[in-house]
Amino acid sequence: MAEDLVRRLAALDACAVSDALDRLGVTGVALGLAPLTGNHRIAGRVTTVRLVEAGEAPPSPRHLGTAAVEASGPGDVIVVEHGGRTGVSGWGGILSLAAAQRGVEGVVVDGACRDVDESRELGLPVFARAAVPLTARGRVVEQDWNIPVTICGVAVAPGDHVIADGSGVVFLPGERAEEIVGVAERIAARERTMAELVKAGAPVSEVMGAGYETMLQENR
Secondary structure, three states, rough: OOOHHHHHHHHHHHHHHHHHHHHHOOOOEEOOOEOOOOOOOEEEEEEEOOOEEOOOOOOOOOOOOOOHHHHOOOOOEEEEEEEEEEEEEEOOOOHHHHHHOOOOEEEEEEEEEOHHHHHHHOOOOOEEEEEEEOOOOOOEEEEEEEEEEEOOOOOOOOOOOEEEEEEEEEEEEEHHHHHHHHHHHHHHHHHHHHHHHOOOOOOOHHHHHHHHHHHHHHHO
């Protein structure tokens, strides 16, 4: 069942899911993140990591992100709370290599990451605020993983889902993911019909008439 939901989510795009959230009155769009590794769409279950400034958490015997990578695989997206920091990396190339080998769908970082060229060559999609060469070592550490985090002001927890593409990153609360995907599928189907009408020569002013403006208020 979980795998089927990921498959259905992956067939959508971030805009349709964002529209579904609007219709349902749910918050989930993470503003300020963009794809750094090319034109990719990712969708999957969330595995979380929280980073803090060095000294704010006890020293860890493992490097940040490694536990999340080893616990993740196909259908999973690693999501890193990095506090919006753009002056230090919260993800790097060796982590990307390990994640790619495990079949992880992609990585979302609320902050900067580095080794972007390596991630691109691996084909591992990375969404973040910026790229920076500065290492995390001695600057930030992992406080914990597989816990509730905050990404661009959005509360995200293990068991949630995420979709990300060229338009941005959208999170779906786990307890409502099935409902949100269902609404997004209906919105996407309606917009495909509208696109076909435009291709057939219908005036766009008619296709995107008054009904389009109120479309997200229907069946609320």
